Amino acid sequence: MGKETPDNQSVFRKIYSFLKPPPKWQFPVIILLGIMGGLIIHTFYISNAVSYLSDDPKTCINCHVMNPQFKTWERSSHGRFATCNDCHVPQDNILRTYWFKAQDGMRHATIFTLRTEPQVIQIKDAGKQAVQENCIRCHQNNIHPIAVRAIGAASIIDEGQRFCWDCHREVPHGKVNSLSSTPYANVPRLTPIMPEWLSKFIEEENSKK
Known part of the structure; x- marks a missing residue:
């Protein structure tokens, strides 16, 4: 008999x-x-991590550096019909959606935690592809098939891919390119991370001085 x-x-x-x-x-x-x-x-808790599983645009201003982008989106035509994820996250299947969000979220969290964000925020190549796919997905009824092929084809001049926003340059964020563009943007205030009992205690202590 063999060994059990x-x-x-x-x-x-x-x-x-x-x-x-x-x-x-x-x-x-x-x-x-x-x-x-x-x-x-x-x-x-302090990063409000659970909120990143949702499609609420207010999640994007958990880090204050996205305030200009949030405000310009809110005032645009897209603000009435599309959320941030509708444009910036792949929507073809749920696995790709959350894998993209996880990768992007870790990169953003690292940059914002170490305070290494640039003054001018530029979209990465993966983000460009996601936005391009979603532009076509939402507006496919208004785009001629030949135009769709032309957008994705290499240019004769520079052999680079063309994107919808090469022409529609101010959709939906206008001319915002830096953190200084809208320094006083009126955006929703974040929920305080300090417990209410601690805030009251500090106020009482300060009032005694």
Whole structure:
């Protein structure tokens, strides 16, 4: 008879025994894991991470650097019919949609956390392709098939791809190109991250001075 293979329970027990720290390190490890877990939860809370799963345009101004883009979109014709995701995220299937959002979100979070965002925000190549696809998807009834082929074809002059906004340059963000374009844009205020009880406590302490 062959040697019996261990069942799932014994496998999990071996993994647990391997990962379990020595007795003298168990308490410090628990404290360290608690601190790390708390920091992760706090980061998700202050970044309003759950909001990025939605299509709410206000999510895009969780970082203040997108205020000009939000305000110009809101005042445009697109502001009445399309959200940010309708234009800037692939819509052909749900897997590609959330994979794109995850990649873009991690890049944005890294840039905004390290404060390395440029004064002039430029769309990346992947974003250009997504916007181009969505332009055609929404306006396909108004575009002649020959024009669709011409948009995606290489130019005779520079052999570069043509995009819809090469002609429609001010749709929908106008001439906004930098963070200084609309410094006082009237945008929705973000929800305070400080707990209400702490805000009241600070106000009471300040009033005593």
